[in-house]
Amino acid sequence: MSSAKPSKKKPPKWLADLSPEDAYKEIAYVRDTVKLLRKYSDSFSPEEGFNLRDVKSFSASRLKEIRAKGAHIRQLLSRPHKVVRPRSSTSEKALQNFTRQKIKGQKAWIVHTDQPDKKRVKVVKGAVEVQKPVKGGVIRERFYLLPKSGRNADQVLKMLEKMLPDLPDGHYIAINKRYGAIGGSIERKLLLREMEDQLYAYQKREEAAEEFDRKRRDSYARAIIGFQWLGPNLAAAQKWRRRVTAEREAYQSHRLTMRNRQRADVLKKYTKRRKK
Secondary structure (H helix, E strand, O other), rough: OOOOOOOOOOOOOOHHHOOHHHHHHHHHHHHHHHHHHHOOOOOOOOOHOOOOOHHOOOOHHHHHHHHHHHHHHHHHOOOOEEEEEEOOOHHHHHHHHHHHOOOOEEEOOEEEOOOOOEEEEEEEEEEEEEEEEEEEEEEEEEEOOOOOOOOOHHHHHHHHHHHHOOOOOOEEEEEEOOOEEEEEEEEEEHHHHHHHHHHHHHHHHHHOOOOOOOOHHHHHHHEEEEEEEEEOOOHHHHHHHHHHHHHHHHHHOOOOHHHHHHHHHHHHHHHHHHOO
């Protein structure tokens, strides 16, 4: 009696079309990407169907998911950042709102910040706080962002009204998604009224323009993404303003110095060529 030989399982099409060398590179890439994804999400475990010992059995759709999520994570990691792992659902919600990252099964959030080696990122009172130790204390920057982008002034004010009970007392400044912190500091109890005056004043000014544009009318409201807590009192807000002004002046001075140095180098090269 003849015994039937066990049939070999055919590799998926994405692997069958590759040469042995390319197949080896592709499998290595998939393994490295899944290992990277596991650092930030629980959705790529063997129990979820991502067994790295059996990469050859992955379907084309699963491979596409790995590539897309891996490219997204690598793009987030390409900028200066701190990785924060929340310890509660409140911290998780604050990080998700601040970073706008929505990855299935996410367990660690990538928070972009300059000088990550000199700063700490924490969740304090339901908001993301960036801390920078300096001589004589710590500089704290706490952010309360809107849950989503508002389409007009009414939506922004409605979201702010819901946020107010969770905002601690102190002074705040509006955050523009393009320019960062804008305007003057506003006390918490006056925040809703001041923002209402600002948004509706801009709206009326645009409506009175000769060439009325609805998108331009609502552009100021759409650009507001949240508010930064400057401190518990006016003195703290003024101290923040002085520090930011000094940093901006130092940055402008550095830019001017580098520009003058570049011009001097170009002029020097041009002079040498003319002498020749």
